[in-house]
Amino acid sequence: MKGKEWYQADEIAEEYDAKRFSKGGQLIDHREKQAVLEALGDVRDKRVLEIACGTGRFTVMLAERGADIVGLDISSAMMAQGRQKAREAGVSDHIEFMRGDAARLPFPDNHFDSVFAMRFFHLADTPAKFLAEMARVSRNQVFFDTFNRFSTRSVYNWLLPMGSRLYARTEVERLLGDAGLVLAGEDHDFVLPYGFYREIPNGLAGQFRDLDATLRDSAIGEKLASVSYWDARVR
Amino acid sequence: MKESLMDIICCPMDKHDLELEVDDRNDEEVLAGTLVCTECGERYPIEDGIPNLLPPDMRD
Numbered sequence: 001m002k003g004k005e006w007y008q009a010d011e012i013a014e015e016y017d018a019k020r021f022s023k024g025g026q027l028i029d030h031r032e033k034q035a036v037l038e039a040l041g042d043v044r045d046k047r048v049l050e051i052a053c054g055t056g057r058f059t060v061m062l063a064e065r066g067a068d069i070v071g072l073d074i075s076s077a078m079m080a081q082g083r084q085k086a087r088e089a090g091v092s093d094h095i096e097f098m099r100g101d102a103a104r105l106p107f108p109d110n111h112f113d114s115v116f117a118m119r120f121f122h123l124a125d126t127p128a129k130f131l132a133e134m135a136r137v138s139r140n141q142v143f144f145d146t147f148n149r150f151s152t153r154s155v156y157n158w159l160l161p162m163g164s165r166l167y168a169r170t171e172v173e174r175l176l177g178d179a180g181l182v183l184a185g186e187d188h189d190f191v192l193p194y195g196f197y198r199e200i201p202n203g204l205a206g207q208f209r210d211l212d213a214t215l216r217d218s219a220i221g222e223k224l225a226s227v228s229y230w231d232a233r234v235r
Numbered sequence: 236m237k238e239s240l241m242d243i244i245c246c247p248m249d250k251h252d253l254e255l256e257v258d259d260r261n262d263e264e265v266l267a268g269t270l271v272c273t274e275c276g277e278r279y280p281i282e283d284g285i286p287n288l289l290p291p292d293m294r295d
Contacts, residue, residue, distance in 0.1 A: 070243075074293070076285050083284060092263065096240050099287040106247040106288040 024197030056082025
């Protein structure tokens with residue numbers, strides 16, 4: 001099964017959260033949520049768009065913090081989970097899910113305060129188009145993550161069933177410039193790649209995460225990191 | 236989708252306004268229906284409360 005079909009299958013959607021965010025995966029989930037919350041800040045009454053929202057783990061989290069949020073994805077099976085989560089959290093009145101193409105968004109220019117995408121650009125075949133479209137519908141912030149070309153991710157990538165696009169810093173800078181965005185903040189993490197964390201038991205995951213943080217905070221930390229978070233502004 | 240979403244969404248192809256045709260709804264939202272572009276006439280279905288605004292070349 002190709003990546004896109006695999007992603008949209010009902011049974012994959014139903015097991016998606018449990019599979020991906022068990023064990024060391026919880027550490028990844030926690031770090032990603034922290035990255036989104038730090039970048040977006042106080043979201044109360046802000047208009048937010050999440051690209052590739054999947055099962056809505058960030059979408060619902062931000063709705064709980066008062067954002068007026070739209071989650072967009074290609075998979076209705078994934079978003080059916082998101083709608084369920086939103087109902088359980090009691091935030092259905094200020095959250096919407098819709099199917100759409102990230103390269104042709106169904107919104108007018110400058111509508112949102114913040115537009116973000118997590119774990120999206122590594123699967124993007126036309127990143128320049130996607131980033132330009134995110135910039136078009138945002139009047140202020142665009143936030144996303146990338147997997148880094150010169151890191152342990154390069155090794156891990158060889159093991160993956162589907163292709164994953166890796167980015168060098170210069171490529172991100174060029175993409176931002178071409179989309180009319182300027183970098184306002186950045187963060188780099190995970191010297192050890194995500195795949196490693198998914199495989200090890202919880203107890204060990206914590207210890208390896210500590211080691212990882214030590215390496216990350218070292219002088220060469222940014223160079224070793226496998227994940228980067230990019231916080232940009234519309235020019 | 237809630238009817239208030241009509242204030243922000245537009246046709247993904249030409250960015251013109253959409254018109255809502257409702258087939259099924261409850262107190263909170265539209266569960267089934269169609270969004271029709273007022274310019275190009277393209278029709279976008281709403282299924283299980285989720286509008287499908289994928290351009291026609293990307294639909295199943």
